[in-house]
Amino acid sequence: MRKLTAGLFMSVDGVVESPNLWQFDSFDEQLGAQMGAMMGSVQTAVLGRIGYEQWSDYWPSAPADDPFGAFINPIEKFVASRTLSGPLTWQNATLIDGDLSTFLTELKQTEGGDISVFSSISLVRQLLFGGLLDELTLMIHPVVAGSGQHLFEKTDATTRLELLRSNITSKGNAVLTYALRPTE
Numbered sequence: 001m002r003k004l005t006a007g008l009f010m011s012v013d014g015v016v017e018s019p020n021l022w023q024f025d026s027f028d029e030q031l032g033a034q035m036g037a038m039m040g041s042v043q044t045a046v047l048g049r050i051g052y053e054q055w056s057d058y059w060p061s062a063p064a065d066d067p068f069g070a071f072i073n074p075i076e077k078f079v080a081s082r083t084l085s086g087p088l089t090w091q092n093a094t095l096i097d098g099d100l101s102t103f104l105t106e107l108k109q110t111e112g113g114d115i116s117v118f119s120s121i122s123l124v125r126q127l128l129f130g131g132l133l134d135e136l137t138l139m140i141h142p143v144v145a146g147s148g149q150h151l152f153e154k155t156d157a158t159t160r161l162e163l164l165r166s167n168i169t170s171k172g173n174a175v176l177t178y179a180l181r182p183t184e
Contacts, residue, residue, distance in 0.1 A: 001108055001109060002044075002107070002108045002109075002110065002111075002112055002113065002114060002115055003108075003114045003115070003134040003135060004046075004104060004108055004114075004115045004116075004117070004127065004132055004133055004134050004135075005038070005042070005114050005115070005116045005117070005133070005135040005136070005137065006116060006117040006118075006123075006124045006127070006128075006133055006135075006136050006137070007038060007116070007136075007137035007138075008121070008124065008136075008137070008138055008139065008151060009139050009141060010138045010139065010140045010141070010151065011140070011143050011144060011145035011148075012140060012141070012143060012144055013144045013145060013146070014150040014151065014152065015146075015147070015148035015150060016121055016148070016149060016150065016151045017121065017148035017149035018148055019141070021145070021148075022141065022145045023141045023143070026142055026143060026171045026172065027171075027173075028169050028170050028171040028173065029170075030167075030169035030170055030173075031139060031171075031175065034139075034167065034169075034175055036067070038116075038137065039068075041113050041114045042075070042113055042114045042115070042116040043075060043076065043112045043113030043115075044075065044076045044077070044078065044112065044113070044115040044116070045072065045075055045076070045077045045115075045116055045117075045118050046077075046078050046079075046080065046096075046104070046115060046116070046117045046118070046120075046123065047077060047078075047079050047117075047118050047119055047120055047123075048079070048080050048081065048119070048120030048122060048123045049079065049080070049083060049084055050119075050120070051118060051119025051120045052077075052079045052084070052090070052119075055072070055090075055118070055119055056088070056090035056093065059072050059073055059090075060090060060091065073090075074091065074092065075092060076092050077092055077093040077094070078093075078094055078095075078096050078103070078107070079093055079094070079096060080096050080100050080120075080123060081095060081096075100126070101130055101132060104127070104132055105132065108132075117133070121149055124136065124151065125151065128159075128180070129156070129157075129159065131180060133180075135164060135177050135178070135179055136161075136177070136178045136179070137175065137176070137178075138151075138175075138176050138178070139173055139174075139175050140173065140174040140175075140176065141172075141173055142171070142172035159180070160180070160181035161178040161179065161181055162178060162179050162180070162181040162182075163176060163177070163178055164177045164178060164179055165177040
């Protein structure tokens with residue numbers, strides 16, 4: 001069975017939106033190496049509509065030596081959207097047809113490497129609380145962003161997580177990987 005994972009950059013105050021605005025001075029070699037290792041196991045990407053639209057405008061024409069571009073452009077990509085239609089223009093990108101949970105449950109049963117959710121806070125939330133996300137990695141940067149969207153909302157139910165792995169990088173990034181704690 002394939003794992004469904006997600007990784008988000010997060011500020012100490014819980015902001016996950018637009019990390020490019022606040023993470024730049026704390027991104028270090030160790031964090032890059034851990035991200036490289038995570039990407040090494042991923043063979044399929046899942047994106048939401050907004051993430052797809054933003055990324056498909058940028059990554060196909062990214063510099064050839066960009067390691068993330070070299071990773072994300074050729075891999076299989078599935079897009080969850082209620083508003084996009086027709087064939088998608090980004091290489092190896094396909095719209096998810098039908099129910100997202102059913103689609104991902106069936107995809108997890110196929111052969112291959114990990115499946116990872118990219119660039120969609122709402123999808124990560126939906127899949128975590130729906131019990132489909134096997135691992136959630138939070139890369140917490142030592143910065144208070146002050147404003148921006150948070151992963152979790154005040155109305156979320158109390159949800160127990162289990163810490164699977166943890167690491168602190170040389171610049172103080174806490175890389176924490178969680179799973180839903182099994183019910184007892």
